[in-house]
Amino acid sequence: MGAYTFHISNPILPIKLLESNATVDELIEGESKTWKKDLVQAIFRQEEAKCICNIPISIKGMDDKVIWGLSDKGLFSVKSAYFTDLEKIKHKTGETSNSDQNERIWRKVWRLTSSGKVKQFLWKALNGIPPTRSNLFKRMVVDNSTCPICNREEETALHVLWDCPASVDVWSEEFSPVKKWRRNYADFMSVWSDFHSKLEDEKLHIIATMLHCLWRRRNDLVFEGKFKGPSVLFQLALQGVEAIKLAQEKPRESQLRTTDSLRILWRPPRLEFMKVYVDAALDTK
Template sequence: MDDKIIWGLSEKGIFTVKSAYHADLGIKNQNMGETSSGDQSKGLWGRLWRLTSLGKVKLFLWKALNGILPTRSILFKRRVIDNSTCPMCSREEETDIHVLWDCPAAVDVWGEDCSPVRKWGRNFGDFTTLWSELQSKLEEGKLHIVAEVLYGLWRRRNAMVFEGKFKGPCVLIQQAVRDAEAVTLAHEKPRENRTRPVETVRTVWKPPSQDYLKVNVDAAVDSKRGKVGIGIVVRDFRGEVHVIVAAPRQLTRNASVAESLAMLRAILLCSELGLTRVQLEGDAKVVVEAINFRSFNTSWDG
């Protein structure tokens, strides 16, 4: 029998793109080294997806960890652009670790007083190494803030490239801290840590009439952290959301005042947007009755 060439990586000895792909993937895994990498990878992704950050922040981090952020280095390698220099500092090649950590513009942000990694060094070879170190050394709250800052750095980079806008380091990190606090507050159980229980009215959402919008209002108080969260949702008769407001505030005297402030914010929102045909709905009985009954309120909170 004459000799013939066969493809040893498939059962039938015939070359297929699928078998070649799996062979290439196996070689890459061997080159990376699999000494407990499976467990490390599982821990890396597991903690990322458990973060209380918004989905868009976690998706951004996933892209960075997989090396698919559209940095100038990546675009240059794919022949999309002809220059891989960082648009922020115009000194070095723009890789993911550079734009998010090593670039002088990023260093200024990480060096701010409220930065959880203010005194960290810059000796990380790639973003995966950096993120693994962050996960191993930071507790959940600080890791959440770092995730928001990383996302803010990438957004600032895009604003600089496409709109010519630049946000200062102090503004960027303070915004990241506020975003992290707002998301954390929204994830916590409502009324779990109220200073004083408030009688509520059990309501089931009902659509407004066709020519009206319904404005649902709520507030939550976290006495331990000294924060109040206000939530407002505006929907039409089909249940489609038109406006969402989630705003943290400093702690008020009690939950009744927090609910009143939330309702006031909803009324002001409708005024700002020019919405006149609306139905306001909340679950704090004292606030609902105060609005519906025109008699003067002589309580301490008024």
């Protein structure tokens, strides 16, 4: 039937008409399965009584059951609760120009020529969900949130990818597209928004690969005790960019060569001839 809130017109009157522990079924005729309109109108306001009496009542006499009204099947799921919460947040904050900007940012992330694992890492970083010490500490997985590289600040996505002194050394390399950029960003999304608005696609591709390399270096230190210097790390990022570029160009070149060869080899028959294409299989046994 759904959830409704009604105001009782006279709070003293219902006590005289019904017991203090009365339930809704006492407002319904047992045999005919219809509302007791006189009783409903005596308890509730006129407009509310009309709404109540317009609520359909099941004639099958089925037992009441709890349903989740936010899904088609009436069953609760984490997915439906998640999207309901998103809708509530959207209605609460209202639509702003930021939503359009965020949509453009996400569209550009998925259109990057970077590998899938780089894009997936960016998605996690922009949503603030990489397993940094800060996130792990909040979930009581580790006993402190300090950065394992500098041992000074809390390790957030912004810190490990941008603010940590070890990361600053990498971004200060000679061929870095963001060599002299500012450091006072509020979160990683703010940093990436600047990347998105100020850098060309080719440089943004380098930055994305570099971010993934920084995270891999952090994991190498935590789990294997290995640590690469800024120059080595930057060169690895550039090599990764070139490898992806070559991998994406080869299929196109191969396809073009195949198409060209087909165009060269095939010739239409002369007027007095007809071409017939056949296929055959040979059994050597």
